[in-house]
Amino acid sequence: MRVGILGGGQLARMLALAAYPLGIRTLCIDPNPDACAQPVAPVITAEFSDEKALSRFLKEVDVVTYETENIPIDCARYVANSHHLAPSVETLRIAQDRWQEKTFFQSLQIPTPPFAAITREAELSKAAQDLGLPAVLKTTRMGYDGKGQMLVKNPIDLSQAWSRFKDFSLILEGFIPFEYEVSLISVRNPAGEIRFYPLVRNLHIEGILRSSEAPLIHPTLQEQAQTYARRILENLNYVGVLAIEFFYHQQQLIANEMAPRVHNSGHWTIEGAQTSQFENHLRAIFDLPLGSTAATGHAFMLNCIGSMPPIQSCLRIPGVHYHAYGKQPRPHRKLGHITLIESKPDNYLKNKQLIIDNSNSR
C-alpha cells in the first residue's frame, strides 16, 4: 500500500509518520525543492501542472490525497481520472473558493456570516451598506494564514481595499464579533462510518493559528457542530478528515471555513487522542475501520512561528511533546508545534504557562 500526497509540507510529513506503522508507504509531489516532508517521505519536486511528473507520481501510488486545498483543480481532475482521490475533486472545488464554500454551507442550512460576491467597485460599496461595517474583504481563492484579506472598518477603507485586491475574485463578509473560535475535526470512511473529535478552542493572532486547546467540553456546541459536519460529510460522500472552523457568537456556531484535510487545530490528537487525525485520515482513505477519537487528557497545542523554542528547557516541562518540522526559520513561518498533555487541571495550567513563557524566552 502506498499513499500519494499532493504537497510535501508538514502535514504530509506528519501523515507519513502515521503511515509507516500501518504498513503504508508514501510519496509526495511538491514544487518546493525544500519541502519539509523530505527526510521522512520521498518527494518528487515538480509543479502540480506538470503532467509528466504527475504520471510518474501516479505510477507509484495506490490512493491519492492532498495536504493543501491550494492544488490546481485540473491537477486534481487529472489524478482522479486514474486514481481514488480522497477527498474528492468536487470537495476541493468547493473548499478552494470562499464564495462556493459559503454558498454550499447555506444550501445545507449551516449558518455563515453574511457575505456578498464582489466583482466591481460599485458592488463593494453596495455590499458594505447591505452587510454593514466592519466587514472583511477577502480574495475568494488561495487565502490562508490571514493572507488575502483586509478588515474594512469604515467607508474610507473601502477604496484602499478595492485597489489592493481588485485583480482578484472577491467576497465581502460581515465581521462577526465572536467570543471565541472553535474547530471540529471529523472523519468519514467509504463505508460511511463517521467519527468526531472533541471540539477544539483556537486562538488566532494576525490570522495565524497560535494555539489550540482540547477538549472544549460543551455538549450543546459539540452536538451542533456535529450536526453541521454530518450534513457536509454525507452531502459530499466525503472520505478522509474534514476540519470546520466556526466562530462562537451569541451561543451559536457560525461556520467560517472548512479544510478538506488534516488540520493544524488537530495536531493535539497525535498524543491527545486515542487515534490521531493523521492515522484516521489514512484509515479513511484506505477504507479501513476508523479509530477512537476520544481524548486521552487535556491538550494544549502551541504553534512555533518564526523560530523554535529552546528544546532543552521545553522538554524539561512535564507532559510536553516537541514537534519540529525541519524547516528553515523565517518570520511568520510555522516551524513546529508543542503539545502539552495533562489530566490534572492545576498541572495543566501551570505547565501551559511554562510552555508560553519558554516560547517567549528566546
Next chain:
Amino acid sequence: MRVGILGGGQLARMLALAAYPLGIRTLCIDPNPDACAQPVAPVITAEFSDEKALSRFLKEVDVVTYETENIPIDCARYVANSHHLAPSVETLRIAQDRWQEKTFFQSLQIPTPPFAAITREAELSKAAQDLGLPAVLKTTRMGYDGKGQMLVKNPIDLSQAWSRFKDFSLILEGFIPFEYEVSLISVRNPAGEIRFYPLVRNLHIEGILRSSEAPLIHPTLQEQAQTYARRILENLNYVGVLAIEFFYHQQQLIANEMAPRVHNSGHWTIEGAQTSQFENHLRAIFDLPLGSTAATGHAFMLNCIGSMPPIQSCLRIPGVHYHAYGKQPRPHRKLGHITLIESKPDNYLKNKQLIIDNSNSR
C-alpha cells in the same frame, strides 16, 4: 542534529519515527540490502567491518547508537574514536557475551542463574553435575530470539548439545523453573538523570517474545528491579535505554540478560507511556531532559511472527494500534506488533482476547 544507527531493522525504524518530531534526522548502516528501516530512514548498505563505508556514515552524523548488540566490537571502537557512541563500547562488550554479562551481574550483587564457562567436553559434564539438570547450554555470543541455545534435560543430551555447539564459546546455565518473566526498561542521560518504566510481564514461546503486558503493578518487584538497574546504569556511566530481562522465581528477580538498546518488551511504550522508549533513548543520547515514563493505561503488546494479522479486523478492535515493519513474511520472523491500550479492566480482557483470536484466524 543527526543520529547514526548501527543496524537498520525495526528498532532503527521506530527510532527514526521518534526522531523526526524532535528535529533529529537519521542515517543507518546495515549489511542487509532489505533492511526494513529503509523507507523511513536512509540506510547505507555495508558490512559493519567496512571502514570506508563507516567513515562515510560517520561524516554525516553527530551521535551514534546501535539497535543490536551483535555489532563487531571493532566497529564500535572505530566509531567511538571520533564520535559519541551511546551506549558505550564497554557496555557493548559486556552485553554481547553471556559469560561477561553474568560475571558483571555477579560483581554488582545482582542474582543470576548459576552458570559455568565451558571450553571442553569434560567441563560440560562437570558443570552439569555441579549445576544440576535441567540446564541450558548457550553460545556466549550472537544468540537472540532463542537461537544458539539448547535445553539439556538429562546426561544423554549432553553429548548431543556438545557436538552441536562445540565450535562456539559456551556457557552452561542452571535452568530456573520461573513463574514468569519480567523486564525493566530504564533510561539514563549524561547528566545522570534516570527514569524507569513500569515492569513488563513477558511471554516467550520457543525463545521468541510473543507478548508483553504492562504495567505489572508490584511495588516490591519494581523496587527490586530498579535497584539492580541503577547499579548497572551507574557502574557503566550508561547513556540511553537499557532493558533487563528477569526470571521471577520464589518471589525473587533473577537476571537473565540485558540489552543495551531499545527493546521489544518496551514497544508498548509508543502509545502506552507518556514518552516512548524510542524518544527517551534519543533524548538520552542527545543529552536532553528525559520524558515521563508513566503508563497511560494498561497495555498488551502482541508480536506478529511469520505473518501479519488481517489489518481490517484488527483495526476494528477498540484501542488497537497496528505496527507493521514493512518486512517480507518468513517463518519465525518478527514482522510487526500490535498494541492494545485500555484502562477499563473488562474491556482490556475482552479486547486482548479479540486480538489473540484475530491473530490466530489467518
